[in-house]
Amino acid sequence: MNNIKFRNYVNNERFGSDYHKVVEFLKRVNKEEVVRPNYQWSRWTWFISRPLDNESSKNLIGLWEDDGNVVALATFELSFGNVYVTVDKNYKFLLQDIISYSKDKLSNNGALKIIINDHDKEFQRVAAKNGFRPTQNKQCVARLEITDDMSYELPEGFTVTSMADNWDFHQYNNVMWRGFGSKGEPDQSTEMIKWRKTMLSSPHLTPEITVAVAAPNGNYASHCGLWYHPEEKYANVEPVATDPDYRKMGLAKAAIYESVLRAAKLGAKEVYVVSSQQFYYNIGFRPYCTETWWELEVESCKSDA
Incomplete structure (x- = not known):
């Protein structure tokens, strides 16, 4: 564990070595069991494939490596402020560092949301300790057995x-x-x-x-x-x-x-889709999991309710 190092994603070319490193990481963490159905390697591929107005922004994506292997990822998608985090199950102790980095580099003028699986109690605990609160904004994943x-x-x-x-x-x-x-x-x-x-x-x-x-x-x-x-x-x-x-x-x-x-x-053997549309349920998909956007609480926006 002493070999863990943080660095930023290198975006010198669209499908360069770091792109492939993250793909292999996302495959690895879901190999035995799909633990991040909302952010599998295909979603990463979709994001990197999509041209942005400012490609250099991708250089702010955070990577944590152990002996050269990616063990944690913190990334935005199309804009800053909404962050997706994936952590190898053996490296959950990095969550505090990941949240601190997201606050510092991936927020949108101080506004920040991180999406967390509703069953990930440890991540919820660390997020709450750092001033995040769950919102009613969710993303649902459905699964189809072939x-x-x-x-x-x-x-x-x-x-x-x-x-x-x-x-x-x-x-x-x-x-x-x-x-x-x-x-x-x-x-x-x-x-x-x-x-x-x-x-x-x-x-x-x-x-x-x-x-x-x-x-x-x-x-x-x-x-x-x-x-x-x-x-x-x-x-x-x-x-x-x-x-x-x-x-x-x-x-x-x-x-x-x-x-x-x-x-x-x-x-x-099975297929996932990030959606809760009735259409998918009608053709055989079933609800699989729900993830909630946790928002960094701002003192001036607290409700008296």
């Missing part, structure tokens, strides 16, 4: 395609733009398509399980991104998008099931 009876039907003329086939990034951009409610016509500029390509450029992405359901006219009507590595038993859904013109047709279920069944052939 079974032999999973099936779906596509409307006539609809087909499934994947990134391993002739993937159309303009169509992919279209379904993501419309599926997530962006205003106006989809931006099909060179810059936007480059952005979409970067989002799907991770060396850990598996093209065969990244699928879309295409309408008879060739439009991508629904899309499912699935993340899986053959060494694990679990896969992760992120993201799912359906064009509003094609909703209520079972296409999102078809996209998810097709991705999942393809991952099952590679060895996946």
